[in-house]
Amino acid sequence: MNSLAQLITPACLLDLNKFRRNCQRMQAVADSEQLTLRPHVKTLKSLQAAEYYAPASGPITVSTLAEAATFASAGYTDILYAVGLSPNKFGQLAAIQRLARDFTVIADSLAAVNALADYAGELELPLSVMLEVDVDDHRAGLLPQSDELIICARALSAAPNIHFRGIMTHAGASYDCDTKASQQAMGQQECERIANAAANLLAAGIPCELVSAGSTPTALAGIKHTGINELRAGVYATFDCVMAGLGVCETDDIALSVLTSVIGHQVDKNWVIVDAGWMALSRDQGTALQQQDCGYGLVCDEHGKLLDGWYVSATNQEHGIISHRDNLTPPESVFGYGRLLRILPIHACATAAQYSKYHVIGDDGNISAIWSRVNGW
Structure with missing residues (x-):
């Protein structure tokens, strides 16, 4: 794979x-x-x-x-x-x-x-x-x-x-x-x-x-x-949205992300529903008091390109809700059912803790390795 x-x-x-x-x-x-x-x-x-x-x-x-x-x-x-x-x-x-x-x-x-x-x-x-x-x-x-x-x-x-x-x-x-x-x-x-x-x-x-x-x-x-x-x-x-919000890095420096799939929509609310909830992203809201609140993570396309204005505005255990800051309608070409997206973490330590392994992405955008992680105390 x-x-x-x-x-x-x-x-x-x-x-x-x-x-x-x-x-x-x-x-x-x-x-x-x-x-x-x-x-x-x-x-x-x-x-x-x-x-x-x-x-x-x-x-x-x-x-x-x-x-x-x-x-x-x-x-x-x-x-x-x-x-x-x-x-x-x-x-x-x-x-x-x-x-x-x-x-x-x-x-x-x-x-x-x-x-x-x-x-x-x-x-x-x-x-x-x-x-x-x-x-x-x-x-x-x-x-x-x-x-x-x-x-x-x-x-x-x-x-x-x-x-x-x-x-x-x-x-x-x-x-x-x-x-x-x-x-x-x-x-x-x-x-x-x-x-x-x-x-x-x-x-x-x-x-x-x-x-x-x-x-x-x-x-x-x-x-x-x-x-x-x-x-x-x-x-x-790895950096994260907190560090980017402080100006310590740029969002493009953030090396960690969560791959997620679009699983539904709430059309009347301009919501996109994905399969990454707080169990996948964490409930960290470390940017809430910064100049730009990134909610539970910033949204990128499947290649890691930041989608301006789109962020995870709310989470349930297994559901993430993606919205636009200006309440724009999600374009089907980007947010269609089954499409892959990446979420940049608010706090990388908290997001990484949700996983037992990392899929390492190489120059070609494909998985070049799988690295394991130590969990527990």
């Missing part, structure tokens, strides 16, 4: 050329600043995809222990699990450690630090730990100037069978920065605050091996990432 017409829809497509260009763009930023790039593989969660932008010879970031175990089994040795670790997952650490010598977890409270220190004695190998720093008041992390940061770092450094690797952060607030200037300001804030945290720790006699920061908007903001030695980002590999 190599033709899109042979696929059962909905199906998840990955444009190989766009994907490769996106990966090269981020690598060029890291190379120009002599920073280590630690790609976040959470968007695609695919070993085959990672060969292009996160090879086993380098470090990666993961968001689940299922990813960590899979990538460790494939030969990856420097894996950062960048989500706070709950005690019910401690039992999974040893098996990953045996395969990945630099497998690292994070903590952002003294309670978490103490729990890890207590458990580390049961492990055969030293457990590598980083502390998460809050640089934007957006989500998790210790404040860079807080005494608690120093207390936590000191406790990790003193704990037997624990290796304190350093500090990390993620400027999630950058997803609300809708201008280049605000993205640059957030990127500078991200670097300055985590660099200050590293300086405070060093002044307390606690050096950091890694000072790691990044998000796709701040990594690509066109600034000098001063004060860090590691750059992290993830969704850049």
Whole structure:
């Protein structure tokens, strides 16, 4: 099977050329600043995809222990699990450690630090730990100037069978920065605050091996990432409508799409009904507060050409409703029964999570490969 017409829809497509260009763009930023790039593989969660932008010879970031175990089994040795670790997952650490010598977890409270220190004695190998720093008041992390940061770092450094690797952060607030200037300001804030945290720790006699920061908007903001030695980002590999709405990329850079079929119409409402509902697209509405609300995805023809003004305006479990912003009548030549369309995702991570595999599209528009995906936690 190599033709899109042979696929059962909905199906998840990955444009190989766009994907490769996106990966090269981020690598060029890291190379120009002599920073280590630690790609976040959470968007695609695919070993085959990672060969292009996160090879086993380098470090990666993961968001689940299922990813960590899979990538460790494939030969990856420097894996950062960048989500706070709950005690019910401690039992999974040893098996990953045996395969990945630099497998690292994070903590952002003294309670978490103490729990890890207590458990580390049961492990055969030293457990590598980083502390998460809050640089934007957006989500998790210790404040860079807080005494608690120093207390936590000191406790990790003193704990037997624990290796304190350093500090990390993620400027999630950058997803609300809708201008280049605000993205640059957030990127500078991200670097300055985590660099200050590293300086405070060093002044307390606690050096950091890694000072790691990044998000796709701040990594690509066109600034000098001063004060860090590691750059992290993830969704850049595919991009999505959220990133396009922020101006981080163009819609034509979006490498991921959902192939769907027209299954009906509501003629009096100028609606097109397709077989990609929220089970295929996700219910993410991340562009709702942006200048242009893309609903549940932007509509392209089967070749990936954007159809101006057409978007998925509503979804049910297995039905998607396509409308035009100006309530135009859908032309039969494009939206006839059985026609194939592609939907560009609002949030690529959420859409990709609906699938177990990707159909990779080559230069000729046909399927050149099928890549598998890691699901679960």
